Amino acid sequence: MGKVVLRPRRKRKKVELRDPVLEQVAALAEAEGIELYVVGGYVRDYFLGKKDRREIDFTVIGDALSFAKLVARHFRSKAVIYERFRTAMVPVGKEYRLEFVGTRREQYVPDSRKPIVTEGTLVDDLERRDFTINAIAIAVTGPEKGKVIDLFGGLQDLSKKILRTPKDPLVTFDEDPLRMMRAARFAAQLQFSVDPAIVDAMKRLAERITIVSQERITDEFLKILQAPKPSIGLKLLYTTGLLQFIFPELAALAGVEVYQVGKQEYAHKDVFFHTLQVVDNVAEKSENLWLRFAALVHDIGKAKTKRFIEGKGWTFYGHEEVGARMLRRIFRTLKLPMDHLEYVQKLVRLHHRPMALVQEEVTDSAIRRLIVQAGDALEDLFLLCRADITSKNPHIVRKYLANYDRVYQRVLEVREKDKLRAFQSPVRGDELIAITGFDPSPAIGFLKKKIEDAILDGIIPNDYEAAKAYLLEHLDEWKREIEARGIPTTRPKRRERSEASR
Ligand code: ATP
Ligand code: MG
Numbered sequence: 001m002g003k004v005v006l007r008p009r010r011k012r013k014k015v016e017l018r019d020p021v022l023e024q025v026a027a028l029a030e031a032e033g034i035e036l037y038v039v040g041g042y043v044r045d046y047f048l049g050k051k052d053r054r055e056i057d058f059t060v061i062g063d064a065l066s067f068a069k070l071v072a073r074h075f076r077s078k079a080v081i082y083e084r085f086r087t088a089m090v091p092v093g094k095e096y097r098l099e100f101v102g103t104r105r106e107q108y109v110p111d112s113r114k115p116i117v118t119e120g121t122l123v124d125d126l127e128r129r130d131f132t133i134n135a136i137a138i139a140v141t142g143p144e145k146g147k148v149i150d151l152f153g154g155l156q157d158l159s160k161k162i163l164r165t166p167k168d169p170l171v172t173f174d175e176d177p178l179r180m181m182r183a184a185r186f187a188a189q190l191q192f193s194v195d196p197a198i199v200d201a202m203k204r205l206a207e208r209i210t211i212v213s214q215e216r217i218t219d220e221f222l223k224i225l226q227a228p229k230p231s232i233g234l235k236l237l238y239t240t241g242l243l244q245f246i247f248p249e250l251a252a253l254a255g256v257e258v259y260q261v262g263k264q265e266y267a268h269k270d271v272f273f274h275t276l277q278v279v280d281n282v283a284e285k286s287e288n289l290w291l292r293f294a295a296l297v298h299d300i301g302k303a304k305t306k307r308f309i310e311g312k313g314w315t316f317y318g319h320e321e322v323g324a325r326m327l328r329r330i331f332r333t334l335k336l337p338m339d340h341l342e343y344v345q346k347l348v349r350l351h352h353r354p355m356a357l358v359q360e361e362v363t364d365s366a367i368r369r370l371i372v373q374a375g376d377a378l379e380d381l382f383l384l385c386r387a388d389i390t391s392k393n394p395h396i397v398r399k400y401l402a403n404y405d406r407v408y409q410r411v412l413e414v415r416e417k418d419k420l421r422a423f424q425s426p427v428r429g430d431e432l433i434a435i436t437g438f439d440p441s442p443a444i445g446f447l448k449k450k451i452e453d454a455i456l457d458g459i460i461p462n463d464y465e466a467a468k469a470y471l472l473e474h475l476d477e478w479k480r481e482i483e484a485r486g487i488p489t490t491r492p493k494r495r496e497r498s499e500a501s502r
Helices: 020-032 040-047 064-074 122-127 154-160 169-175 178-190 196-211 214-226 231-240 242-246 271-285 289-297 319-333 338-350 364-387 394-421 429-436 442-456 464-485 494-500
Strands: 036-039 055-060 080-082 087-092 096-102 104-107 116-119 137-139 258-261 264-267 307-309 313-315
Touching (some): 020 036, 036 040, 036 122, 040 055, 040 137, 040 154, 055 064, 178 196, 178 214, 196 231, 196 242, 231 242, 289 338, 364 394, 429 464
Parallel strands (some): 055 096
Antiparallel strands (some): 080 087, 087 096, 104 116
């Protein structure tokens, strides 16, 4: 066990937490004579200025589970009890999630994630937390109400924007290796720097991540992707060696190979660092987790398809398809929800297609094929393509962006044409027959076309009421025209029909 370094306490003003639900919980504890503290994410976010958090972490001195049940009764809710961890969660209304833990001491046995938990003091409770910024408590009951308990310098670390562990990080991470993932997660989420001792410990203990359940790992990994700048966390995972264990296919993209032809050396770009940039670019434009994930894996097939071809340079032929096919395994291993697989595959498979369609002479049907294959993901595909431009050369960036604009313009044109082709008079044939008394005949087609032209010319809107009114208004006039031009109003005879279709 590492030594706890207690910092000299500075005098601090008491803080006042103003939250109606929190106040009721505090009053309940007070009435029961229970000592209660808020801790963890709630306190951290409070000091970071996010004071409207609805997920509140409480530490109860004593029996957290029976207190949670009492709270649940008060709010007419139901406590969700995690017996094994002696924690409970009480949802209140649609927004609030109250988490209760009893103060506890955790002792870890090697090769297991399951600690032996015994009752402990508030100090024990704070000491077993992952980072100093998550180990600040605020008393919400008793004469000390509002007092901030900050044993490990968490407030200072918040203001310095740095992640540190309360104990020696080797101890902290050895006890629960998931905390290494959490370091990367909080670094990315809060855009904090990371204590070099943490980085060091992560390097030394990286392999220990393998004892943690995939669900917990994936949970933190996806939180990294949801962060404002995911590359901060991903880079840390890579440089410490964790990525190798949790996502080897991604780690395999790192590195640059050099091919020598005579005296000339040819290097390709580092696909991993390119990928990080693409993920950040997408993250700037979209909160969509699966679009971000698609960005993360868009070049995943490149490690397998990399070849140097003399006269051409480095190539990655077919990496889109190879990558798309790797994804099922990756989804399964990471235990990702399978209902997002198809979407991610689609984006990976198609991410070079818009670029292939920039030439002037591309046919409508090539554009149409892209529209059909991308389906609902078409806009996201273009967003990904634009994010994929990571050149430092502004001329190239401008040129590529203009290319994508042009292809997208074609997409809009083809869509518009197809819409018109599928378009029909809102007053249908059957009704025209009933109104006019004509047979299904060229005259009916003539009337339909009159209505359609009026809509296309913008004379009337494309709706039934307007079309019908317009028809009735002009019907006599059009009937005269039909007569004058000799347009048949009766069904063509069988013989004539077969002739016409010849
Ligand atoms: P978020 O805002 O994402 O909910 P959080 O800080 O509330 O962040 P949680 O995972 O909800 O994070 O955990 C609540 C608190 O419990 C943390 O702030 C931390 O003090 C403690 N904690 C959670 N997981 C661990 C862990 N694996 N090891 C040590 N302490 C942990
Ligand atoms: Mg939380």
